Amino acid sequence: MLFERVESEGLAHYSYIVGDGNEAVVIDPRRDCEVYRRMAEREGMGIATILETHRNEDYIIGSLELAARTGAEVFHADGHLDYRYGDAVEDGMRWKVGRLEIEAISTPGHTLGSMSYLLRDARGDPWIVFTGDALFAGDLGRVDFMGMDRAEEMAGLLYESIFDRLLPLGDGVIACPAHGAGSACAASIADRKWTTLGIERKRNPKLQVGGVEEFVEKMAVELEMPPYFREMERLNLAGAPHLATLPDPATISPEEFEESAEDGLVLDTRTELAFGAAHVPGALNIWLAGVPSFAGWFLPYDRDILLVDETSDLSIATRRLRRIGYDRLAGHLAGGMVAWHMAGKKSDSIATATVPDLCARLDSEEKENAWILDVRGDDEVKRSGRITGAHQIHITKLPERIREVPRNRPVYIFCGSGLRSMVAASILRREGLEEMTVILGGLAAWSSAKCPVVK
Amino acid sequence: MLFERVESEGLAHYSYIVGDGNEAVVIDPRRDCEVYRRMAEREGMGIATILETHRNEDYIIGSLELAARTGAEVFHADGHLDYRYGDAVEDGMRWKVGRLEIEAISTPGHTLGSMSYLLRDARGDPWIVFTGDALFAGDLGRVDFMGMDRAEEMAGLLYESIFDRLLPLGDGVIACPAHGAGSACAASIADRKWTTLGIERKRNPKLQVGGVEEFVEKMAVELEMPPYFREMERLNLAGAPHLATLPDPATISPEEFEESAEDGLVLDTRTELAFGAAHVPGALNIWLAGVPSFAGWFLPYDRDILLVDETSDLSIATRRLRRIGYDRLAGHLAGGMVAWHMAGKKSDSIATATVPDLCARLDSEEKENAWILDVRGDDEVKRSGRITGAHQIHITKLPERIREVPRNRPVYIFCGSGLRSMVAASILRREGLEEMTVILGGLAAWSSAKCPVVK
Amino acid sequence: MLFERVESEGLAHYSYIVGDGNEAVVIDPRRDCEVYRRMAEREGMGIATILETHRNEDYIIGSLELAARTGAEVFHADGHLDYRYGDAVEDGMRWKVGRLEIEAISTPGHTLGSMSYLLRDARGDPWIVFTGDALFAGDLGRVDFMGMDRAEEMAGLLYESIFDRLLPLGDGVIACPAHGAGSACAASIADRKWTTLGIERKRNPKLQVGGVEEFVEKMAVELEMPPYFREMERLNLAGAPHLATLPDPATISPEEFEESAEDGLVLDTRTELAFGAAHVPGALNIWLAGVPSFAGWFLPYDRDILLVDETSDLSIATRRLRRIGYDRLAGHLAGGMVAWHMAGKKSDSIATATVPDLCARLDSEEKENAWILDVRGDDEVKRSGRITGAHQIHITKLPERIREVPRNRPVYIFCGSGLRSMVAASILRREGLEEMTVILGGLAAWSSAKCPVVK
């Protein structure tokens, strides 16, 4: 028997493969889908069926890619939408997988046609339920995707899905959601990689409600939505291009890189320190591990992307960008910033300071003038507190609220660690702001140094 | 947060690593323990603590090896035993792991001092319980290790451990046992890789009892015990040699191989077909995937082991043999059987036949004379039925019951697939039996061919 | 600086990558060309140029595939042919590669337009010459490809190429040919992985001649030509399909496999022992390492190929078959022969015997009747001698000379080791021959056993 979770780090996307006998089923595959084939092949199984829990918004579903390679049949939830390929799932449909059986359970709320899939073991007992974006560890799927005017209606649907369809399966059933902590598909998924219906019933904060009204009130809130979601929705209906048809990212000499950068966007995936010290003028900084979470907020789909990194290996960045549809990855700078400088090219820099440095400065005359920018989200601010006088603009809102940041005063940027602050700084610099300093270690450093925090 | 299961295929041994912040804990590590260090390092964690659920019988525990490399503290369950290293666990002991907490719960029954470990999540809620060999998916740990005279007493202890200590933690708690399907530590662990207390409470056949009496009656049975268990028990008290002190298995020319084989034991890990066709005279056959399950039954600890395989890569066999303490692995035959034959060496062979072949023969005059040997276990025979007139000797009993097999009649050997039959045939041949035939596909083939089966 | 050889084992094909600064050049790339890109990327280089030494006959050139991924420019030798892509090389053309320089040297003879490429080091001194199929270690490229009527003319061209163009570059220049020992592109390439013009000038048997006449006489001989060469020539002009457009080989259950085998060809890549013991009826046997050398002789291009192997990993066989254009690889048998037998399917077998077994039989009454088939080539027979009375039919000629093998006598098959004998046996069996025995260890075993050999 085969049962494995495949995690796409950064996106916090979970997909699953289940197999028995000679057949396997994949639930919500990702676009770089070689991994499922290898797992199945190793067990002597062919992938016969691909099940989607809903039309995904936050990554490119790999159903079309995987079906093309394996001949598997694709079943879409949200079957009311106009898919260009595959078939629609209906409530109660069943698939045999060797001795096992999978059954579709309609669980709308996150989307209109969301499906969960119950896996029964060889004796027919409920064992695992794949809940998609309906139920997460410690949270539920957001209900604001249809617009806030329909949010209460969707929350109502979700209430029924959870309380009437999922929880009755029994406390002992293992719940396998489509996302883990860090996903943009819910407000705050818990850092609990494996969970059960019982744990969620008792501990999931969204389920501790007196009834449907309280539930709807709790759920019907508007959350942030990265701009790339619309592109994902479009591609997941139409089918994304096959990966094999995309040209390989190139290794580009400083001269050509400089030229290409005129029309393209330079994405620098180095750490906040290296980027701050020197970068190609105009570059956007997102440290490599942050790419899955932040690229979709700040990268355009209609321009070539040119990478600056510190490695000779393009494969990680390529994979991560392609998972969210950035197919115009032209390549990376040959030899990195050392080669750039050796070729006599100019670079830009952004100042950094530690918390003790900052305190020293604030103690001096600068205090009046200093403008502290906090780019963390509300949740974090609530949890860890904030610095008196700091101006909070969540990093994802920075492009639209950039005018709030003053151009004639020294700006000190905080986040939790310093990493997002440098992303923010690179955005500000691209808009022409000059005087800014990223605080290394961010609010964690501030707290470690016992500086005062308001909660 | 880090939570991963590490599975040692074949042994069906599960160990676990849990980490948060800068620290990690490993539960029941295996001897080739590099894997835990790499997982921890990748997350920026050091391994601080090693917890054992009981003094293991079926593999070499990696605690000493891992502690030597990491400086971690080792905690033994079964603390009444005379360990040469580490400290004893007591009921209720707690370990902080970042925001998480682990608590020892005394769950005797499989052994006198078995421990389970409850992992609480960041909010202090019960999340996962590591049950060692107390509770498996679909089964419980055997209680006959202290001898059958104490089996009822041990079963009584186990009853309390399960019903008073584990199940009250709640249906939703995930249960992580030390073994999966195929282990020799219980009669019939279910093929359900992940499970919960709720699933086990409702579906585990051993838990569907009216009370302690019925439970004790069900549990207090004697099971097979591979002879190597005693060696494991001894080494897990005293500490096994460090892997780095063992010499590397060599690549041995046919001439030297023939010479070394005089004092050593030749273990041929090829498939039943290749072995049957030709093998080094006197070789024992255990196909590679069967090594973890069968080596401990048939291999001695006091002789050099000489491998014949079909690959240039010794690492898999080496790892699997060392996990159960076979440290005298001298090496393998350079160039395999092709080189052996090219060097002009003699080989032996064992006949094989398909079910249709066999039927043809049985239809002829041979019928009277033929002696059918079925080397499957009772469970399998009960499940899949048997051939009328077949003589059942479980393969593990073959060495001691070998005289029951006639030397003057054609012996036809059945198992489930043909693989164990060739192991059995190699044992018989080593004892001088000449006329025997392995039935390819075994009872599965017999059933597929619609030949009559008695249930 | 980058200089590496990439060897395609089995085909004994050598390709090369040379780079300096930001640019790299690949000479005679293979079809699975990811390896060159990774090497270049690691050094911060882009592949700008692809050079072919001649229109290859024995494998699919990767120029088109690699150019599609990198944008490199392709230069063909044999520019008189009608290529569908790329440009023609001319004698004396030069390419700058950082501080290095490559120069085309016309060296016809093996083909009409064969080119060598001289690599000069950073100071402009001759360093390495890529000789394609003109000059090998210990041999020269065959001159019979244009037909035997033009062989003398071609040999004359080759004489000039070697003596007037290559050798004058100097004894110290390193010669890098397109093939190593084992290739079908020359009679007997030496097992000397690296060589120099000096070594070849002094030791290459084909160059130890008094003048052009002696040379032409030595060279103008007809060699065997695998039937797949014509397909390679065709594809290397027209451009082979992109690998990414090919469907992935599948994992096929015994039932489907049996069905597909009716129209397809079953290729069993297991060893001679396992195949002999049992195989899918009608299967052709070529052991995995023999696939690159023998598939092109015996496999058709117009039928699906169905693999039987002993591994869950299809990638090696897939890669090897695709290198020579076998793109219709449908998949492999799930679970191998064990699953086949368990499903109740019939299998066929071919007898094997060791040399001592054979001798025992030949000493008995069978001697008169026995017919010994030796499937080795002339070279080997000359080198190692032969068995009195054996009938030599080179394995490559077996399909066309199959009627010479008697159907009513016991046939004993010899090669060097037993591996090719089983290939031959599988061919004979497919043609309906029943009584045959493969001699394990082949002539090497015969000689090791001190049986009489005639030289």
Add this chain to the structure above:
Amino acid sequence: MLFERVESEGLAHYSYIVGDGNEAVVIDPRRDCEVYRRMAEREGMGIATILETHRNEDYIIGSLELAARTGAEVFHADGHLDYRYGDAVEDGMRWKVGRLEIEAISTPGHTLGSMSYLLRDARGDPWIVFTGDALFAGDLGRVDFMGMDRAEEMAGLLYESIFDRLLPLGDGVIACPAHGAGSACAASIADRKWTTLGIERKRNPKLQVGGVEEFVEKMAVELEMPPYFREMERLNLAGAPHLATLPDPATISPEEFEESAEDGLVLDTRTELAFGAAHVPGALNIWLAGVPSFAGWFLPYDRDILLVDETSDLSIATRRLRRIGYDRLAGHLAGGMVAWHMAGKKSDSIATATVPDLCARLDSEEKENAWILDVRGDDEVKRSGRITGAHQIHITKLPERIREVPRNRPVYIFCGSGLRSMVAASILRREGLEEMTVILGGLAAWSSAKCPVVK
């Protein structure tokens, strides 16, 4: 047949494995010697013999380690020295390796007892000569190791070794030295990975001499000698500790790291940009790729080494440091500098500037005051020119000449690229210098910017 070069990047150390039949020979193995065993095992060979070309000075020879794992016999050149293990080679000794043969040729000069090893092919013809540190591509081994008073004597010996023993083997013989470009064992090895006696005879600058006098004059010069050479010489006589006995480097939390740093040395292997932006106070910077070349100059053997890096993978740094005997590698900072800052720790920084930045400053008032430090070696200065007024102190001499660098003036540091400049800056900072700026891109940037250079 097996013939492979194993390159230890950074050290530019070349070792070789040669095998035929069932036996292999390794020449000058490195300490992490698993690679040779795997190569031999893959070919079905055992390593029977280990040959050293001389008592190495620049890395830990792996003979003892490899012998312990394989049982191979070790042969030392420089047999007059007092080795604690192995046997001495003598001129003319021969070893059979399958069909091949190796012969020892005495080639003193670099050391008193240096040996070369001639490999003859299957026909007995000279094929490859392993020249150790006697003959390199484009250079010869230095002769100053016995002290300058014996340098002329050693040069005389080397003359005979080259002209009387090696070159007469013939232009076509392939020369395989123990080092490539970048090694500290010769002044300037050419960037020509493969070479021949013919190429060296004609092009090696050291061999273009009128006679022995001119040769001796050219060779008898003093070169730099890294301090770690003495430790290598000592360990290569006595035998280094087995790798398996060393504790594993740990993952260390910021708190513990800070504590351990008091007695240990912090080595930061990040790039010049990241290190410059922020580093643990007191850290020495050597970028990862520079570790093999520079660690031996600046790292002590008697203190714990604590790494700061940007990766979760310690294995590369560990391997590189152990190759030169740095066995006291305590571990690395968990979470890198981000974690350091988040923990509220202080960091230090070093200013960087691009060439245009610098020019702008030099144009201003600072010009008079600025002190330009050029840490390149004489060779590079000669080749690429220098900046007027710059003070040249080769980086390797910096510790002893540190007082020449003024403390009260702005110091601008140049090397070829900026990487070594940051190493130098970290050394200066450790000695208390405050005002210094590393010029990014170094002299290459200066030249690219067309700034004036004096040659």
